[in-house]
Amino acid sequence: xxxxxxxxxxxxxxxxxxxxxxxxxxxxxxxxxxxxxxxxxxxxxxxxxxxxxxxxxxxxxxxxxxxxxxxxxxxxxxxxxxxxxxxxxxxxxxxxxx
Numbered sequence: 001x002x003x004x005x006x007x008x009x010x011x012x013x014x015x016x017x018x019x020x021x022x023x024x025x026x027x028x029x030x031x032x033x034x035x036x037x038x039x040x041x042x043x044x045x046x047x048x049x050x051x052x053x054x055x056x057x058x059x060x061x062x063x064x065x066x067x068x069x070x071x072x073x074x075x076x077x078x079x080x081x082x083x084x085x086x087x088x089x090x091x092x093x094x095x096x097x098x
Contacts, residue, residue: 003073003085007096011046011075014094015083020050028053029062038070041086045094046075049082 003011021044022037040047049066051059063082067074075083087094 003075003096008075010097011085011094012083015046015048015075018046018048018083020048020081022047022049024049024051024053024062026052029065034066034069037066037072037084041070041072041084042088045088045092046083046085049084051080051082053080 021040022033024033027033037047037049049063051062053059053062059077059080063074063077066072066082066084070084070086072084072086075085077083085094087096
């Protein structure tokens with residue numbers, strides 16, 4: 001699923017007030033972090049992930065790995081923060097605009 005521009009803007013507005021619920025720390029992107037991210041996405045659908053890496057390229061790679069492994073959509077990245085969206089197939093909480 002690919003988000004339209006309208007849907008992406010809608011999700012950005014919803015994510016504005018959120019705080020990061022998953023933090024990738026010194027250990028990097030571990031299986032535990034990926035599992036926690038996947039579980040959190042199922043529960044919340046829209047989350048912020050903080051990636052504590054000083055290297056921009058490394059942050060982009062980690063974000064790409066998270067998106068690939070969780071099946072989430074990348075809404076946006078700002079600095080160390082990535083906003084991810086994954087609709088819950090059983091009980092969707094967020095209705096995207098058409």
